[in-house]
Amino acid sequence: MERVLMKGNEAIAEAAIMAGCRHFFGYPITPQTEVAAYMSKRLPKLGGVYLQAESEVASINMVLGASAAGVRAMTSSSSPGISLMSEGISYMAGCDLPAVIVNIQRGGPGLGGIQPSQADYFQATRSVGHGDFHVIALSPNCVQEMSDLTQSAFDLADIYRCPVMILGDGILGQMMEPVELRRIPERELPAKDWITSGTAGKRGHNIVNSLILKPEALEQSNFDRFDRYKLIEESEALCEEYMTDDADIVLAAYGAASRISKNAVLAARARGIKAGLLRPLTLWPFPKKNFAAAAAYAQAFISVEMSMGQMIEDVKLATECKKPVALCARTGGMVHSPDEILAKIISVNGGNYN
Amino acid sequence: MGDAVILVAGFGGQGILFAGKFLVYAGMLQGKHVSWLPSYGPEMRGGTANCSVIISDRPIGSPIAETPNILVVMNTPSLDAFEKSCVSGGRIFVDSSLIERKIVRDDVTGFYIPATRLADEDKLKGLANMIMVGKIIRETGICDSDEMEAALNKIVPERKKNMLEANLRAINLGYISA
Numbered sequence: 001m002e003r004v005l006m007k008g009n010e011a012i013a014e015a016a017i018m019a020g021c022r023h024f025f026g027y028p029i030t031p032q033t034e035v036a037a038y039m040s041k042r043l044p045k046l047g048g049v050y051l052q053a054e055s056e057v058a059s060i061n062m063v064l065g066a067s068a069a070g071v072r073a074m075t076s077s078s079s080p081g082i083s084l085m086s087e088g089i090s091y092m093a094g095c096d097l098p099a100v101i102v103n104i105q106r107g108g109p110g111l112g113g114i115q116p117s118q119a120d121y122f123q124a125t126r127s128v129g130h131g132d133f134h135v136i137a138l139s140p141n142c143v144q145e146m147s148d149l150t151q152s153a154f155d156l157a158d159i160y161r162c163p164v165m166i167l168g169d170g171i172l173g174q175m176m177e178p179v180e181l182r183r184i185p186e187r188e189l190p191a192k193d194w195i196t197s198g199t200a201g202k203r204g205h206n207i208v209n210s211l212i213l214k215p216e217a218l219e220q221s222n223f224d225r226f227d228r229y230k231l232i233e234e235s236e237a238l239c240e241e242y243m244t245d246d247a248d249i250v251l252a253a254y255g256a257a258s259r260i261s262k263n264a265v266l267a268a269r270a271r272g273i274k275a276g277l278l279r280p281l282t283l284w285p286f287p288k289k290n291f292a293a294a295a296a297y298a299q300a301f302i303s304v305e306m307s308m309g310q311m312i313e314d315v316k317l318a319t320e321c322k323k324p325v326a327l328c329a330r331t332g333g334m335v336h337s338p339d340e341i342l343a344k345i346i347s348v349n350g351g352n353y354n
Numbered sequence: 355m356g357d358a359v360i361l362v363a364g365f366g367g368q369g370i371l372f373a374g375k376f377l378v379y380a381g382m383l384q385g386k387h388v389s390w391l392p393s394y395g396p397e398m399r400g401g402t403a404n405c406s407v408i409i410s411d412r413p414i415g416s417p418i419a420e421t422p423n424i425l426v427v428m429n430t431p432s433l434d435a436f437e438k439s440c441v442s443g444g445r446i447f448v449d450s451s452l453i454e455r456k457i458v459r460d461d462v463t464g465f466y467i468p469a470t471r472l473a474d475e476d477k478l479k480g481l482a483n484m485i486m487v488g489k490i491i492r493e494t495g496i497c498d499s500d501e502m503e504a505a506l507n508k509i510v511p512e513r514k515k516n517m518l519e520a521n522l523r524a525i526n527l528g529y530i531s532a
Contacts, residue, residue: 005375005382005390005508031394114394176375176390176416178382263415337420 001148003178005098008146008168009076012102012180014040015150016074018183021100022048023073025062027055027081030114031170032104035076046320056081060088060101067097068208070195072154076102078170079120080111082128089163090129093209096194096225098157100150102166104173107333115333116170117255121310122166125284132222134229136164136236139254139313143177151184151282156236158189160228169306171256171335194331214267232285240279247276249345250294252315253304257336261304262323264341273349283311292319300348301325304341306334324353357411358496361419362427362483363404363436367484372509373426374405376487379505380497389417400433405467409496425434426486426495428452428469445493447486465489465530475523481524488528 006014013035013195016024024039035042036052042052049066053059059075066073075087082103092099105120107113124137136156138174146168153164193311212218240258243265244250253261260280260281268275278294294301300323303312309327328344360377364370371392378390391406406419423444427433430453433446440446442461451471457464467489469482479487491497497505502525510518 003382005379005388063363170394171417173393174392174394177414177417178388181489259414260418266415335418338416 001180001182003180005032005176005242006143006179007034007174007176008140008143009104009173010038011143011146011181012076012150012166012168013038014181015147016100016154017042018181019072019151019154019186021072021154022046023066023071024049024075025051025053025059025066025073026075026077027053027059027131029078029081031173032078032102033078034173035102035104039285047226056084060085060092060163061175062100063099064088064092064095064097065155066093066098067092068196070197070212071193072098072100072158073216074100074102076104077110078106078241079117082120082123086129087125088333089127089135090127090133090354091210092163093129093133093135093225094131095208096161096171097163097208098154098161099163100153100157100169101163105167106167107331113333116172116306116335117331117333118169118255119308119310119331120167120307121238121283121305121307124165125286125314128163133162133225134284135162136160136232136323137167138164138185139167139281140172141255141258141279143172143175143179145281146172147179147181148184148247155187155189158192159187160232162228167255169256170333236282236283237247237285238281239290240277240281241290242277242279243275244278244294246274247294247297247347248274248299249276249302249305250298251275251277251302251341251345252280252291252311253277254283254311254344255306257304257306260336261341263338264345267342268345268349271346273345275345280311286314286318287316292320295319295322300353302341302344302348304328304330304336304344306336307331324348326353355484358409358424358494359406359409359419359422359441360409360424360426360440361404361422361436362407362426363402363432366403368403368428368479370403370428371405373483373487374407375509376484376505377407377409377490377496378510380501381407383501383504383508384497386410387414389414391417398483402429405434422491426487426490428482428486430455447481447489447493451488465493465527469528472527476523476527478520478524478527482521484521484524485528485531488525489531490528491525492529
């Protein structure tokens with residue numbers, strides 16, 4: 001199949017279209033604007049709906065409505081915009097509605113900057129909004145995965161009836177790489193017998209709602225949802241293992257930071273230090289098994305993040321703190337150099353875990 | 355040649371990103387691993403612009419040309435900012451009609467092309483970037499003439515196909531420049 005050069009943001013949009021998404025609602029923000037721009041050109045020609053809403057709050061509620069009506073719907077934004085959407089995402093979780101939400105992260109907190117960042121890890125993996133809930137958080141690290149994982153995201157959303165987030169960053173959104181726009185085989189999907197698409201006088205009403213005033217019933221709905229989360233944690237975690245076979249020092253990194261970490265791993269190996277990399281493709285569910293296994297052979301871990309250290313908590317949890325976990329952090333739109341990461345590897349290899 | 359780690363830098367509006375796009379397509383058409391990363395943000399409108407292009411036989415880790423072996427500069431602030439980042443033995447291509455000073459370092463090779471002046475003289479206004487590209491092709495052999503034409507065909511949009519000939523002329527002008 002022919003490979004074309006595309007920006008990561010554009011690959012996400014094209015992949016969504018391949019996956020059958022015809023409804024996009026959003027509000028522009030750097031560095032994700034190309035997702036919306038691409039959709040605005042393509043969707044009207046496909047008989048779909050592209051709508052630039054008046055705000056992120058409106059966008060996410062339009063996604064909620066479209067999803068309740070049974071169609072594959074999507075929005076994209078960047079960090080501050082996702083914060084604005086958090087109420088709507090919580091409502092969607094409470095309504096058990098599928099949707100794909102893209103966050104091409106920028107530096108924060110607050111309005112922050114527009115350069116790449118990974119400081120929304122906690123937001124994506126703990127809870128994007130209020131209440132007991134998770135979204136599945138997928139982390140591509142190249143334009144090909146922007147295409148492939150976006151398609152998977154729609155399937156996961158439909159299978160588990162939950163919002164799925166693509167967590168990218170400004171580098172991945174803006175960079176061009178060759179991509180094969182291949183259709184990922186669709187997984188077996190459950191029938192959407194819960195949608196509010198009209199009864200045609202043949203069945204009772206379906207109701208999509210997150211208001212449950214009886215605590216017993218609300219508790220039960222949470223229990224049911226967490227049964228699904230358990231299934232997700234057991235079966236959907238994904239992790240790339242890069243040179244970990246004989247690794248003494250194991251780096252943990254995702255997204256853009258994982259690419260730079262690979263340079264550092266190679267540089268460390270050239271100096272005789274056995275370094276490797278674990279790269280989660282799913283941030284929630286976190287690939288705990290890969291990390292637990294690594295804790296048996298690695299001497300130490302280094303969490304390489306474009307944040308002040310957020311994923312490091314998951315690394316410590318998954319390894320049950322059996323080995324030291326050091327942090328190599330840049331934030332605010334600054335990006336590690338491979339040399340910086342290499343220096344950390346050398347330091348940790350020398351027994352300095354600070 | 356080994357990995358090409360290219361940084362193209364200048365003002366917004368000089369076609370910095372376009373020159374980068376040409377180079378990355380040329381690499382892709384050779385079946386290499388490639389990446390293209392622009393600087394993005396408010397500074398792109400009239401301020402500084404730069405883009406990283408990496409062409410490699412192996413999968414690409416970092417897409418940032420932190421230490422380029424081919425540096426292309428089209429204004430003085432860019433030379434000031436990036437001269438020190440070039441690897442030892444690297445090549446620096448300077449638009450000498452816009453940058454008055456010479457390269458300070460003696461461990462890199464400098465090529466001085468009055469690209470903006472050449473473009474103005476040959477009614478190729480706005481194509482100084484492709485004159486620089488022509489010189490890069492000449493000095494690095496980064497692509498052959500077939501690959502060059504194929505790459506141009508990829509990046510010149512359909513509605514601007516009349517620009518193809520001008521781009522070819524610009525590249526040729528850079529290629530034959532002393």
